[in-house]
Amino acid sequence: MRKEKGLLIVLSGPAGVGKGTVCGALRNENTEIQYSVSATTREPRAGEVDGVNYFFKSREEFESMIENNQLLEHAEYVGNYYGTPIDYVKQTIEEGTDIILEIEVQGALKVRERFPEGVFIFLMPPSLAELRKRIQGRGTETAEIIDRRMTVAKEEIDMMKKYDYVVENDEVALAVERIKAIVTAEHCKRERLIEKYKQLVEVE
Amino acid sequence: MRKEKGLLIVLSGPAGVGKGTVCGALRNENTEIQYSVSATTREPRAGEVDGVNYFFKSREEFESMIENNQLLEHAEYVGNYYGTPIDYVKQTIEEGTDIILEIEVQGALKVRERFPEGVFIFLMPPSLAELRKRIQGRGTETAEIIDRRMTVAKEEIDMMKKYDYVVENDEVALAVERIKAIVTAEHCKRERLIEKYKQLVEVE
Numbered sequence: 276m277r278k279e280k281g282l283l284i285v286l287s288g289p290a291g292v293g294k295g296t297v298c299g300a301l302r303n304e305n306t307e308i309q310y311s312v313s314a315t316t317r318e319p320r321a322g323e324v325d326g327v328n329y330f331f332k333s334r335e336e337f338e339s340m341i342e343n344n345q346l347l348e349h350a351e352y353v354g355n356y357y358g359t360p361i362d363y364v365k366q367t368i369e370e371g372t373d374i375i376l377e378i379e380v381q382g383a384l385k386v387r388e389r390f391p392e393g394v395f396i397f398l399m400p401p402s403l404a405e406l407r408k409r410i411q412g413r414g415t416e417t418a419e420i421i422d423r424r425m426t427v428a429k430e431e432i433d434m435m436k437k438y439d440y441v442v443e444n445d446e447v448a449l450a451v452e453r454i455k456a457i458v459t460a461e462h463c464k465r466e467r468l469i470e471k472y473k474q475l476v477e478v479e
Numbered sequence: 480m481r482k483e484k485g486l487l488i489v490l491s492g493p494a495g496v497g498k499g500t501v502c503g504a505l506r507n508e509n510t511e512i513q514y515s516v517s518a519t520t521r522e523p524r525a526g527e528v529d530g531v532n533y534f535f536k537s538r539e540e541f542e543s544m545i546e547n548n549q550l551l552e553h554a555e556y557v558g559n560y561y562g563t564p565i566d567y568v569k570q571t572i573e574e575g576t577d578i579i580l581e582i583e584v585q586g587a588l589k590v591r592e593r594f595p596e597g598v599f600i601f602l603m604p605p606s607l608a609e610l611r612k613r614i615q616g617r618g619t620e621t622a623e624i625i626d627r628r629m630t631v632a633k634e635e636i637d638m639m640k641k642y643d644y645v646v647e648n649d650e651v652a653l654a655v656e657r658i659k660a661i662v663t664a665e666h667c668k669r670e671r672l673i674e675k676y677k678q679l680v681e682v683e
Contacts, residue, residue: 397669399676435676440667453667460664463644463657465601472603472639 279471281368282461283390284308284375286454287383287438288398289428291410297398297450298377306455309367311376314340317355330360348378348385359386373458380431387437394461396454397438401445403429483675485572486665487594488512488579490658491587492602493632495614497648501602502581504655512662513571515580518544521559534564552582552589563590577662584635591641598665600658601642605649607633 288294302310314330316337325331332340337356340346349358359376367374376386387395400406403425410416410424435441440457444450461467492498506514518534520541529535536544541560544550553562563580571578580590591599604610607629614620614628639645644661648654665671 396667432676435669436673438669440664441669441672441676442667453663456660456663457667459657459660460644463600463646463661465639465642465645468645469640472636472645 279371279462279467281309281370281372281374282458283364283368283386283393284373284454284458285383285386285393285395286375286377286398287380287396288444289380289400289406289431290424291406291428292398292400293409293444293447293450294377294398296447297444297454298375300447300451301375301454304451304455306458307373308458309372309374311359311374312363313357314346314349314360315355315357317357330363332356347376347389348382350379350382361389364390380434384434384437394440394457395438396440396442396457397435398450399432399435399441399443401443483575483666483671485513485574485576485578486662487568487572487590487597488577488658488662489587489590489597489599490579490581490602491584491600491642492648493584493604493610493635494628495610495632496602496604497613497651497654498581498602500651501648501654501658502579504651505579505658508655508659510659510662511577513576513578515563515578516567517561518550518553518564519559519561521561534567536560551580551593552586554583554586565593568594584638588638588641598644598661599642600644600646600661601639602654603636603639603645603647605647 286294286298298310301308312326312328312330314332314337316332316334319325319329319331323329334356337349337358340358340360341349345361346358347361347364349356351357359378364374364376378386383395386393400409406428407421407425410421416424442450442453442457490498490502502514505512516530516532516534518536518541520536520538523529523533523535527533538560541553541562544562544564545553549565550562551565551568553560555561563582568578568580582590587599590597604613610632611625611629614625620628646654646657646661
């Protein structure tokens with residue numbers, strides 16, 4: 276029987292909603308989902324391993340990846356490039372392994388253009404008041420910056436319409452359960468399985 | 480915040496695949512899913528309660544339900560009518576409760592016509608050899624009848640293309656987990672939630 280392909284799962288949502296925490300908790304559960312490794316031009320920190328934490332690239336290498344369309348998306352942040360190598364994602368999926376990508380909203384929408392068959396999950400704060408609290412909770416920002424972030428967050432929430440699923444991050448454990456359920460359900464989707472079962476009917 | 484509607488979940492699949500067993504196991508888990516109560520013209524058996532096991536109807540009452548379009552589907556079996564009252568399903572959903580309907584393939588497709596927003600799950604045997612074993616396992620049928628049933632089963636498997644999900648019934652516990660995951664995922668679907676969250680953005 277033909278082996279089923281893996282899924283590209285894209286977890287996104289407004290800054291402050293807790294994408295990193297939820298993704299980390301999912302990782303700790305030791306599910307069979309692989310985590311996407313980004314390429315970056317920033318220097319490796321102590322203990323970071325090339326190909327595990329990041330693919331470390333020179334600026335020239337990274338720019339040639341951009342030119343050759345080898346990145347699903349990329350962005351520049353504090354003078355360094357970050358991006359998702361398309362080959363790594365495709366290879367993982369072809370092997371039949373699911374891969375998850377944790378990414379901000381604009382980047383996710385770029386991924387959708389290149390990879391419409393991905394499963395796009397939007398992580399939602401339980402309320403805007405709660406999101407404000409989480410952004411404030413970091414304690415490092417001025418009121419003005421917090422207001423600006425809230426405006427951006429509202430615009431990002433409006434982008435939810437381009438996603439397949441919305442997961443509320445009321446509790447990390449609940450959000451993780453919902454994401455796992457979505458992955459299981461997506462594997463049961465008829466359009467992903469019909470070829471496999473056609474064979475079953477023809478073979479007997 | 481507006482209350483979300485419940486889901487109509489339709490569990491179907493070829494005869495012998497184990498719909499009843501899987502549905503019973505799901506029921507034993509005490510999930511919040513309600514079970515659809517069928518209307519029938521057959522006599523109540525000892526201990527059966529009207530409105531719980533079945534809605535017991537006279538032949539005249541049942542035929543008037545058919546005429547008045549009050550059934551999602553119906554069939555005649557060994558001289559008695561069986562059918563799904565549409566009002567019961569609609570009311571449960573409006574209350575925000577999920578309702579599951581366990582039904583054979585032809586009936587499920589009729590339900591789809593009336594209720595396209597339902598979640599249609601096709602229960603699959605792990606293989607046709609296994610399905611044959613299960614049908615034989617009842618030990619009550621001749622070889623000819625078993626062959627005829629297998630032909631019907633293959634035709635029914637071909638109907639899988641009209642369903643949203645395919646769940647393999649390799650182990651009852653696994654099939655139940657997959658169905659629960661599908662229900663959770665369906666509640667996270669963006670198109671079911673977007674109205675709720677639009678309010679959230681507008682309200683602050």
